[in-house]
Amino acid sequence: MxxxxxxxxxxxxxxxxxxxxxxxxxxxxxxxxxxxxxxxxxxxxxxxxxxKEKSIFNIILKSSGNSKLSVVKLVKEITGKGLKESKDLVDNIPGVIKESVNKTEAENLKNKFEEIGAEVELK
Structure with missing residues (x-):
């Protein structure tokens, strides 16, 4: 029992x-x-x-650092948005720059932002 x-x-x-x-x-x-x-x-x-290891990330801008103009140009290049939309993205921190990016591309983009002094988070 x-x-x-x-x-x-x-x-x-x-x-x-x-x-x-x-x-x-x-x-x-x-x-x-x-x-x-x-x-x-x-x-x-x-x-x-x-x-489980993540394979898809959102790229979130946490800080533009000292070179805001460079960050705006990079955001414009990555997103394909216009100058005003890119500037608005950089002005409204924290903000999602790009969504659903594979791991390799996300890490490459993060490195590009860090090279110009910006702080980026991958989620």
Whole structure:
């Protein structure tokens, strides 16, 4: 009987474990210890996703540094936007310069920005 109970407990879903913890707390005053904390399934998925290496990035301008004009020119070159739109992007920091860029291109663009003194983040 105990073996069957143990097997049933081991095979519970996260939702069922959460419900069991609630019942034990309300009916019997038993609270789970910190080692038995039930994690939100979404947070578990996020942790798994973080461990996977990203291959697509957004390039975010964090700072234009000392050479704002050079950064505007580079933004214009990369995005294909006009001078005014590029300047507006640089003026509204932090801002996304380019979205959904592969890892190699993102790193190359980040290096170009860093060479002219700008600060860029890849997300």
């Amino acid at each position: 105990i073996d069957k109970l143990a097997e049933q407990l081991v095979n519970l879903t996260v939702k069922q474990v959460s419900e069991l913890a609630t019942i034990l707390k309300k009916k019997y005053g038993i609270e789970p210890s910190t080692s038995m904390k039930v994690e939100n399934p979404l947070s578990v998925k996020e942790k798994i996703d973080e461990k």
